[in-house]
Amino acid sequence: MATTILIPLATGFEEIEAVSLIDILRRADIKVIVASLNDNLQVQGANGITILADQNISSITVNDIDMILLPGGWGGTDLLAGDDYTQNLIKKMNKENKLIGAICAAPYALDNAGVLKENFTCYPSVEEKIKNQNYTDNKKVIEDNNIITSQGPGTAMCFALYLVKKFKGQEKYNQLKAGLLADFC
């Protein structure tokens, strides 16, 4: 089975983060499922950009995916932190030691599910809302066990490329980084 990553979109998600992740993971031939939290597949982001999700998250189980990956944006993060199905899916992924990622405000939704590990990063100030206090602010991406976190819009492209390297290797990473003109990663 192809590597499959689930990206849930909730109203108020940060658009650059979501789209950078979806776009670049698909460029690497990773299957990305974009899911909404309900039957309305049109999901509006924090800056008024509406993206069409592929399906409702309620039909997706742990066995269908290799990773769940949360974009940031405060509105979207609050909804992901408050959505029972998403929170349970995150807990089940963690129990099976499967990969979980979050960027910007979204590590809060992981903390809420009780899965955030000792070392993480997030959007500056979001760490104040997180119980775990071992916050690192000087790296674009932090990986600790099965949890991978990143900081915000300006690190989204490098976060996506980090995941490309992890799933597809150095050569694909180099190829996509050059193709994207992402010399800052």
Next chain:
Amino acid sequence: MATTILIPLATGFEEIEAVSLIDILRRADIKVIVASLNDNLQVQGANGITILADQNISSITVNDIDMILLPGGWGGTDLLAGDDYTQNLIKKMNKENKLIGAICAAPYALDNAGVLKENFTCYPSVEEKIKNQNYTDNKKVIEDNNIITSQGPGTAMCFALYLVKKFKGQEKYNQLKAGLLADFC
């Protein structure tokens, strides 16, 4: 009237470029109209991400906008270069010396309309398809008279911030650059 920028989306547009521009310009309180080339407002990008446009471009005239700004992606660029309404709108904007922008492959659509000025940039190799040969490849953004061009996905965020500085000034630029964690711009 608020500063208004038109961003046309045609099937096959590059999603990171389009979304970085829309997102960041809106963060700067610039009015962004996202337009499709026909009555189907759901426009699918090069990497399978579908974005909902605000309206059909056919109802927009030169008097409604301060700038027209084209995202890249080869599929989208070919359609923008072949769409009569869009090409005429670009020509009319140029005749009135209004701002025109393009990133990645899209400077080709400006060359096709005959409005590209002497100095420009674009995605590396796209310059081979452009009649004007004064291509510069070592700058993220090139401004020549009323034409502003940029290179690709990795320069989209800096291109958007360049436009923020132009329309809203240095202070707003500094504020958004810091908020986006875009220290590479």
